[in-house]
Amino acid sequence: MSSGTICCTRRGDVTWADYRFAFRNCLTPAEDGTDAEQLERHLHRAAEIMRSKERPGFLWLFEGLLYEGARDELEAAAERAGASTSFPARPDLRVLHG
Numbered sequence: 448m449s450s451g452t453i454c455c456t457r458r459g460d461v462t463w464a465d466y467r468f469a470f471r472n473c474l475t476p477a478e479d480g481t482d483a484e485q486l487e488r489h490l491h492r493a494a495e496i497m498r499s500k501e502r503p504g505f506l507w508l509f510e511g512l513l514y515e516g517a518r519d520e521l522e523a524a525a526e527r528a529g530a531s532t533s534f535p536a537r538p539d540l541r542v543l544h545g
Contacts, residue, residue, distance in 0.1 A: 465502050472504025479512050486517040490528035506530060
């Protein structure tokens with residue numbers, strides 16, 4: 448894929464661009480209404496995928512797609528998955544990387 452975004456189909460297929468420029472390598476879960484349990488699974492799966500790749504990338508999460516409980520749990524769930532915020536100087540812009 449030219450965009451570099453990981454696409455996960457219902458069968459679980461994944462495409463990774465593996466570009467040197469990390470912003471082109473990204474995972475973007477797009478399920479609306481993700482709860483805390485689903486978020487935890489997404490984060491651990493994303494970390495697993497990203498660690499298996501040669502080049503680094505990012506996990507883009509859109510807080511508007513998360514239920515409030517999942518938003519409240521985001522930082523702790525990311526830490527448990529081994530991810531961290533990429534832009535700590537911008538608390539309004541939280542990008543997790545694994």
